[in-house]
Amino acid sequence: MPRMTAARAAVEILKREGVTNAFGVPGAAINPFYAALKGAGGIDHTLARHVEGASHMAEGYTRTHPGNIGVCIGTSGPAGTDMITGLYSAIGDSIPILCITGQAPTAVIQKEDFQAVDIASIAKPVTKAATTVMEAAQVPGVFQQAFHLMRSGRPGPVLIDLPIDVQLTEIEFDPETYEPLPAFKPTATRAQIEKALALLNASERPLIVAGGGVINADASDLLVEFAELTGTPVIPTLMGWGTIADDHELNAGMVGLQTSHRYGNANFLESDFVLGIGNRWANRHTGKLDVYTQGRKFVHVDIEPTQLGKIFAPDFGIASDAKAALELFVEVARELKAAGKLPDRSGWAASTQERKAQLQRRTHFDNIPMKPQRVYEEMNKAFGPETRYVTTIGLSQIAGAQMLHVYKPRHWINCGQAGPLGWTIPAALGVATADPETPVVALSGDYDFQFMIEELAVGAQHKIPYVHVLVNNAYLGLIRQAQRNLDINFQVNLEFENINSPELGVYGVDHVKVAEGLGCKAIRVTDPNELGAAFEEAKKLAAEHRVPVVVEAILERITNISMSGSDIASVNEWEEIATEPGHTPTAIKPLKS
Numbered sequence: 001m002p003r004m005t006a007a008r009a010a011v012e013i014l015k016r017e018g019v020t021n022a023f024g025v026p027g028a029a030i031n032p033f034y035a036a037l038k039g040a041g042g043i044d045h046t047l048a049r050h051v052e053g054a055s056h057m058a059e060g061y062t063r064t065h066p067g068n069i070g071v072c073i074g075t076s077g078p079a080g081t082d083m084i085t086g087l088y089s090a091i092g093d094s095i096p097i098l099c100i101t102g103q104a105p106t107a108v109i110q111k112e113d114f115q116a117v118d119i120a121s122i123a124k125p126v127t128k129a130a131t132t133v134m135e136a137a138q139v140p141g142v143f144q145q146a147f148h149l150m151r152s153g154r155p156g157p158v159l160i161d162l163p164i165d166v167q168l169t170e171i172e173f174d175p176e177t178y179e180p181l182p183a184f185k186p187t188a189t190r191a192q193i194e195k196a197l198a199l200l201n202a203s204e205r206p207l208i209v210a211g212g213g214v215i216n217a218d219a220s221d222l223l224v225e226f227a228e229l230t231g232t233p234v235i236p237t238l239m240g241w242g243t244i245a246d247d248h249e250l251n252a253g254m255v256g257l258q259t260s261h262r263y264g265n266a267n268f269l270e271s272d273f274v275l276g277i278g279n280r281w282a283n284r285h286t287g288k289l290d291v292y293t294q295g296r297k298f299v300h301v302d303i304e305p306t307q308l309g310k311i312f313a314p315d316f317g318i319a320s321d322a323k324a325a326l327e328l329f330v331e332v333a334r335e336l337k338a339a340g341k342l343p344d345r346s347g348w349a350a351s352t353q354e355r356k357a358q359l360q361r362r363t364h365f366d367n368i369p370m371k372p373q374r375v376y377e378e379m380n381k382a383f384g385p386e387t388r389y390v391t392t393i394g395l396s397q398i399a400g401a402q403m404l405h406v407y408k409p410r411h412w413i414n415c416g417q418a419g420p421l422g423w424t425i426p427a428a429l430g431v432a433t434a435d436p437e438t439p440v441v442a443l444s445g446d447y448d449f450q451f452m453i454e455e456l457a458v459g460a461q462h463k464i465p466y467v468h469v470l471v472n473n474a475y476l477g478l479i480r481q482a483q484r485n486l487d488i489n490f491q492v493n494l495e496f497e498n499i500n501s502p503e504l505g506v507y508g509v510d511h512v513k514v515a516e517g518l519g520c521k522a523i524r525v526t527d528p529n530e531l532g533a534a535f536e537e538a539k540k541l542a543a544e545h546r547v548p549v550v551v552e553a554i555l556e557r558i559t560n561i562s563m564s565g566s567d568i569a570s571v572n573e574w575e576e577i578a579t580e581p582g583h584t585p586t587a588i589k590p591l592k593s
Helices: 006-016 028-040 051-064 078-082 084-092 119-126 136-151 164-168 190-201 212-216 220-230 262-270 289-293 322-338 346-358 372-382 395-403 424-434 446-451 453-462 477-486 511-517 528-545
Strands: 003-005 021-024 044-047 070-074 097-103 129-132 158-163 170-172 206-210 234-236 273-277 297-302 316-319 388-391 412-414 440-445 466-472 521-525 548-554
Touching: 003 006, 006 028, 006 136, 006 158, 006 164, 006 170, 021 051, 021 424, 028 070, 028 097, 028 158, 028 164, 044 453, 051 070, 051 078, 051 084, 051 097, 051 412, 051 424, 051 453, 070 078, 078 084, 078 097, 078 119, 084 097, 084 119, 097 119, 097 136, 097 164, 119 129, 119 158, 129 136, 136 158, 136 164, 136 170, 158 164, 190 273, 190 297, 190 316, 190 322, 206 220, 212 220, 212 322, 220 234, 220 322, 234 262, 262 346, 273 322, 372 395, 372 466, 372 528, 388 395, 388 424, 395 412, 395 440, 395 477, 424 440, 424 446, 424 453, 424 466, 424 548, 440 446, 446 453, 446 466, 453 511, 453 548, 466 528, 511 521, 511 548, 521 528, 528 548
Parallel strands: 021 044, 021 070, 070 097, 097 158, 129 158, 206 234, 206 273, 273 297, 297 316, 388 412, 388 440, 440 466, 466 548, 521 548
Antiparallel strands: 003 170
16 A cells, blocks of 8 residues: 555545645645645645635635635644635635645644644634544545535535644555545435426416526526526526526526616516525525515525525425436426426516616716716626626625626626625636636725735736726725714725825825736726726736736715615615616616616
């Protein structure tokens, strides 16, 4: 039997589980693992500037292609605690990433040794499993189980903590005979699918709510086929955006308190039946449940049995992987269609598209300083349907979700549940690493951008090009808007006069200088009519220099973005709505007054 260090065995398992890329920061307690990484070869490593950044890079990497599992690596103590935010983000959105940390020697773990923290206990609430491996011979089994857990049931992250002496201990391990464990995923039965379809067929105005689980299961094509077979309009959730193209005749828009369309909420409120697949009824999607559920029946399909009834009790629940369920939905729907037993939904579907053409928000403004809506209009013109958008939280993300267009799964890569500021830059680097051939466009407000701005240097060092659209109003815009309810405007103002860049006025941080100082390219735009040219220049600079390129748009200081604080029937339209076609030149449907 071949002998090798436990660290080398771990690396060999990573390769046989399909890992080709890792993100991390070395340190004393994880150096034996790094030695094994170098000795084994076959895994490209991206050196992050912050260990939290490495965890977000891993998450972006996972989200880009079906089957990807991002790996992040750090040393003992604060490296692990830095990655907790990444683990929280991953478990909230059902994203598998593997976090590997170094640890103090086993003999001193409980003796307050330098950087010896019980990271497994800290990480347990935000992982599917978190283990400190105390016996070197257990390392192969722990890694094998980690991949099995990440792929089985509801996907999610795992942390493995490796004491330095465990890493260095030689064990017997034969990589040539290693095989991954088969993943377990619950599957719907035909009887369950037939009952769900009977409920759908008995309705007059049904909708499908397509969640992130459809994308995780790589089942978007099946979902579209099922929608087309039954003529049922589709509401993608924020995490499911891209399951059906925005310009598809059965795309009825997004629903929610914030990241929603006027027509999406209106269409939902007209429905009488909802089939949710791979979604979790997130509160920013549903708002007040009495409004969301009144007058309609629900069927809920989710891979995690405990999700069924967690938010509200559906009329019928099915524990199933989305792909397995949709394969059966398509099979049964084809049979019903062939037998002439599917109702004609064309009138209902057409009415959802009428609302799509009538209920729009204005994007075209010529104001200087510019209004954010114009930025998204110009982004729609400049960046085509192949673009992968990456963003996290804030008014920039909310407005972007209301006004941008997405046409394919995994082309809106958004941290949904956790929403940590700073996620966007490292996640975009992970996405661009996973798919260097597809255009990647990140979207940030100024505060999100500043949280992990140092990771831009990673893009410069490792030649990872992408375009980063930065909308700068020198405000914590989303928090400022929320503070209106308390009649305050407190500790949300980022303005100051930069003594080194007086031309900025009160906009404070000189993001162009910072980006350039980190080895990237940057363009500042103050006139909305120059945005299109700036985006084109950014694409050229990214291709030429192979680095991130920042396009900073200087916005008006205060813009209130459409949202509701309570329910989907009472969204506040703070800005002008569209009343003529020139107000929405990049809308999916030409405006009908």
